[in-house]
Amino acid sequence: xxxxxxxxxxxxxxxxxxxxxxxxxxxxxxxxxxxxxxxxxxxxxxxxxxxxxxxxxxxxxxxxxxxxxxxxxxxxxxxxxxxxxxxxxxxxxxxxxxxxxxxxxxxxxxxxxxxxxxxxxxxxxxxxxxxxxxxxxxxxxxxxxxxxxxxxxxxxxxxxxxxxxxxxxxxxxxxxxxxxxxxxxxxxxxxxxxxxxxxxxxxxxxxxxxxxxxxxxxxxxxxxxxxxxxxxxxxxxxxxxxxxxxxxxxxxxxxxxxxxxxxxxxxxxxxxxxxxxxxxxxxxxxxxxxxxxxxxxxxxxxxxxxxxxxxxxxxxxxxxxxxxxxxxxxxxxxxxxxxxxxxxxxxxxxxxxxxxxxxxxxxxxxxxxxxxxxxxxxxxxxxxxxxxxxxxxxxxxxxxxxxxxxxxxxxxxxxxxxxxxxxxxxxxxxxxxxxxxxxxxxxxxxxxxxxxx
Numbered sequence: 001x002x003x004x005x006x007x008x009x010x011x012x013x014x015x016x017x018x019x020x021x022x023x024x025x026x027x028x029x030x031x032x033x034x035x036x037x038x039x040x041x042x043x044x045x046x047x048x049x050x051x052x053x054x055x056x057x058x059x060x061x062x063x064x065x066x067x068x069x070x071x072x073x074x075x076x077x078x079x080x081x082x083x084x085x086x087x088x089x090x091x092x093x094x095x096x097x098x099x100x101x102x103x104x105x106x107x108x109x110x111x112x113x114x115x116x117x118x119x120x121x122x123x124x125x126x127x128x129x130x131x132x133x134x135x136x137x138x139x140x141x142x143x144x145x146x147x148x149x150x151x152x153x154x155x156x157x158x159x160x161x162x163x164x165x166x167x168x169x170x171x172x173x174x175x176x177x178x179x180x181x182x183x184x185x186x187x188x189x190x191x192x193x194x195x196x197x198x199x200x201x202x203x204x205x206x207x208x209x210x211x212x213x214x215x216x217x218x219x220x221x222x223x224x225x226x227x228x229x230x231x232x233x234x235x236x237x238x239x240x241x242x243x244x245x246x247x248x249x250x251x252x253x254x255x256x257x258x259x260x261x262x263x264x265x266x267x268x269x270x271x272x273x274x275x276x277x278x279x280x281x282x283x284x285x286x287x288x289x290x291x292x293x294x295x296x297x298x299x300x301x302x303x304x305x306x307x308x309x310x311x312x313x314x315x316x317x318x319x320x321x322x323x324x325x326x327x328x329x330x331x332x333x334x335x336x337x338x339x340x341x342x343x344x345x346x347x348x349x350x351x352x353x354x355x356x357x358x359x360x361x362x363x364x365x366x367x368x369x370x371x372x373x374x375x376x377x378x379x380x381x382x383x384x385x386x387x388x389x390x391x392x393x394x395x396x397x398x399x400x401x402x403x404x405x406x407x408x409x410x411x412x413x414x415x416x417x418x419x420x421x422x423x424x425x426x427x428x429x430x431x432x433x434x435x436x437x438x439x440x441x442x443x444x445x446x447x448x449x450x451x452x453x
Contacts, residue, residue: 120137130239
């Protein structure tokens with residue numbers, strides 16, 4: 001084990017939620033530590049290039065401007081210890097274990113904010129393990145961070161409107177998109193919008209940004225198809241084609257975009273109460289109106305508390321910062337309530353728009369069918385047939401994990417858990433709480449946990 005750090009507040013995650021919380025706590029005489037897997041702050045939404053790497057016109061779209069301003073304010077703070085390049089592998093009440101370049105570090109904190117973000121829903125289908133098949137968010141991260149293109153002819157497929165934005169970013173970076181495929185018909189998306197008129201009107205600029213992406217794709221000659229489901233991916237050494245309900249498409253890269261699930265391993269490990277997240281699956285951390293979890297001294301904000309976007313994350317982070325200041329006795333209850341009014345209002349509005357997006361992008365009825373030999377757990381190479389064979393004998397996700405090793409690999413079930421829970425539900429099994437989250441949350445060498453000689 002490397003050094004031990006003691007602080008007043010530890011923030012897990014350097015995205016908008018963590019930044020907003022740090023800003024709310026700044027200037028109060030507290031020792032703050034912010035931990036993030038990336039070397040530089042910004043989170044996935046503002047994927048910063050390496051410090052010695054310049055990207056011309058980095059994230060110039062209007063939607064990124066408030067987030068870049070928040071990032072600038074955070075980076076200007078004094079008295080914040082930044083632990084970039086560190087993965088949190090363990091979390092208990094008041095204690096964090098983070099793995100960095102020099103080994104594991106223990107951080108003891110009076111209060112802890114978990115703002116760990118989200119990840120793409122993994123969607124098993126025939127051929128999805130071929131090289132060249134990505135989560136759509138991974139493709140976007142390459143573009144944001146270093147303007148890297150993953151292929152010469154990319155197909156984006158799924159149900160989430162974000163794939164339109166990503167496709168437009170590929171085109172802007174000089175790439176070519178063979179097609180953007182929505183599994184649901186356009187009429188279903190319009191009907192979902194109509195069910196949330198207030199949220200749609202309030203966030204009209206965001207909807208117009210999506211329309212702008214469609215125009216960009218139209219100018220590039222990129223077809224956007226609705227009601228076209230992805231059935232299989234083909235290729236030998238890497239993906240070379242996509243089989244769809246509308247025919248075959250030649251490609252050398254594919255991005256799957258069926259929704260997002262919260263990063264929930266850490267609050268679950270700490271014993272926080274969780275609730276089922278959106279239609280894509282996963283678990284969101286239950287919290288009160290100051291973002292306190294059910295574990296004393298632990299707070300949750302950002303996508304860890306429910307996937308709702310960067311603006312909602314920033315509002316939730318600000319609320320958590322106010323709540324921590326209140327619990328530390330740095331502000332009065334009345335002052336906290338006054339300060340919380342604006343971020344609470346913003347969080348409610350952003351979550352209303354997130355509910356609209358959940359309705360528009362609901363993948364439940366449109367997920368591709370997998371075959372008996374389709375790999376469900378990539379880490380341990382467990383296929384659908386192996387899991388199905390245990391359904392009659394195993395009534396829980398943990399039991400199937402023990403019988404098949406599904407969920408025992410490097411990702412600790414983050415990718416395969418939603419697919420497994422859907423399989424259990426489809427087989428008529430009981431409601432599930434998912435895998436038991438265990439230490440470590442990320443792979444770690446035993447030597448990194450030993451005391452120095």
